[in-house]
Every structure is written in C-alpha cells, then in structure tokens.
Amino acid sequence: MILNEKIIKVESKIGYTFNNKCYLLEAITHKSCTVDCGYDYERLEFLGDAVLQLYVSQFLYRNENLDQGQLTVIRSQMVSRKTLTKVIERLDFEECFIVGKSVRDEEGKIKGSFLGDFFESILAAIYLDSDLQKVYKFLRKIYKINGDLIIDEDYKSKLQEILLKTTKKLPKYDTIQNDEYYESTVQLNEDVFRGIGNSKKEAEQIAAKNAIEALI
Structure with a gap:
C-alpha cells in the first residue's frame, strides 16, 4: 500500500479529513522508521494521552454520580x-501504520501496546489540525460504538445468578437514551442502582455492577 493510500484509508476509517496531512503522517509513523523519514509518533502520543484523559475525565464527572475512587477505576478502563488497541483493531487499518519489522510479530501484526499508542497520536494529530471539539466529536462516536470493550466482566449474568438463588426473581432494567449517553437503572427491593454508558449494554452492565457491589 503506497503512502497516499494509507492516508486516505485512515481518514476514511476515522471519519476526519486532515487539512495538513503531515500531522497524520507523523501520527502513524513508528520510531523504528525514523531513519527513513526523520519523525515519529511519540511526541503526538504524549499530547494525545492528555487530550484523552481530559475528555474521559470530563465525561465521567458530568455523567457519573460516583466518588473519586470509582471514577478513577472507570476512567482507567476507558x-x-x-481498550484502545481493540478500538484500532475494529477500525481495521493496522496495515496503514508505518513501522519497522522489529515492531511486527511472526504473523505480521503489530506487537504489544503500540496500537493503543497510535490511537493517542492520532487524537493529537486531529487536535493540532483542528480543535478540541473535533477530537471530542470523534471520541464520542468511538466510545458509543465500542462501549462494550470497557466492560470486561458480564455483571448482568452475575446479578441474575445471585437473584435467582436468593429471591427466585430476575432483575429488570429500565434504560433510556439521552443525547450523549445511555442511562440504565435496576431495582432491588427499595434500592435503585444506576449506570451510565455509551451504549445500552454498557449502561446496564454498570448498573448491574453497582447492584452487585451493594449486595456483597
């Protein structure tokens, strides 16, 4: 795949067209190729990490009524x-990254956490090419589509198992969609447990998780 084709494919997959293609080119270039081109993604990754942390922190602060410790746990998952590696894998443009042979495994796939690093460098590239609002728009779409990646455990099944053993009843979820997120509640006796997520599934999983933590 020639360089121009790589740029076009990445832009198509992320839904953003760069005014300055140099930002994107830098964002998708690993330091193992620095000798060939003179730049790499690492400085952009540094900036992108801060942008991502800010977006997720603001989102959780505004939408989750949880204490600092709980917010920190959810943010670390997001x-x-x-999570970021799986997002890049789903976007399906791994072959567009410019990396040396040492960064790929025997099957030709990029090793370790490099895909997650590239995700952050692309965020920074979008930010420098436009503004924070464009980055936030991109991230809202990403987390809405891939919210299921954040939840590693099936808390709904666990809650159902607990309730069937103790009350012989199934949990019932009430889920509504707002402009930017889903909100789900599950009621156990007089107590109502709430979950906020970027998808219906994620919101219900978080509500179930909060219910389980109260029961244990």
Whole structure:
C-alpha cells in the first residue's frame, strides 16, 4: 500500500479529513522508521494521552454520580491500552501504520501496546489540525460504538445468578437514551442502582455492577 493510500484509508476509517496531512503522517509513523523519514509518533502520543484523559475525565464527572475512587477505576478502563488497541483493531487499518519489522510479530501484526499508542497520536494529530471539539466529536462516536470493550466482566449474568438463588426473581432494567449517553437503572427491593454508558449494554452492565457491589 503506497503512502497516499494509507492516508486516505485512515481518514476514511476515522471519519476526519486532515487539512495538513503531515500531522497524520507523523501520527502513524513508528520510531523504528525514523531513519527513513526523520519523525515519529511519540511526541503526538504524549499530547494525545492528555487530550484523552481530559475528555474521559470530563465525561465521567458530568455523567457519573460516583466518588473519586470509582471514577478513577472507570476512567482507567476507558483509556487502557487494552481498550484502545481493540478500538484500532475494529477500525481495521493496522496495515496503514508505518513501522519497522522489529515492531511486527511472526504473523505480521503489530506487537504489544503500540496500537493503543497510535490511537493517542492520532487524537493529537486531529487536535493540532483542528480543535478540541473535533477530537471530542470523534471520541464520542468511538466510545458509543465500542462501549462494550470497557466492560470486561458480564455483571448482568452475575446479578441474575445471585437473584435467582436468593429471591427466585430476575432483575429488570429500565434504560433510556439521552443525547450523549445511555442511562440504565435496576431495582432491588427499595434500592435503585444506576449506570451510565455509551451504549445500552454498557449502561446496564454498570448498573448491574453497582447492584452487585451493594449486595456483597
């Protein structure tokens, strides 16, 4: 794949067309190729990490009525390398990154957490090419589509199992969609447990998780 094709494919996958293609080119270039081109993604990754942390922190502060410790746990899940790597894999443009042979495994796939690093460098490239609002628009779409990646455990099934053993009843979820997120509640006796997420599934999983934590 020639360089221009790589740029076009990445822009198509992320839904953003760069005014200055140099930002994107830098964002998708690993330092193993620095000798060939003279630049790499690492400085952009540094900036992109801060932009991502700010967006997720603001989102959780405005939409989750949780204490600092709980907010920190959810944020760490949303910005983890595991989550970001899976997002890039779903966007399906791994072959567009400019990397040396040492960065790829025997099957030709990029090793370790590098895909997550590239996600952050692309965020920074969008920010420098436009503004913070464009980055936030991109991230809202990303987390809405990939919200299921944040929840590693199936808390709904666990809650159902607990209730069937103790009350012989199934949990019932009430989920509504707002402009930027989904809100779900599950009621156990007189107590109502709430979850906020970027998808219906994610919101219900978080509500179930909060209910389980109260029961244990």
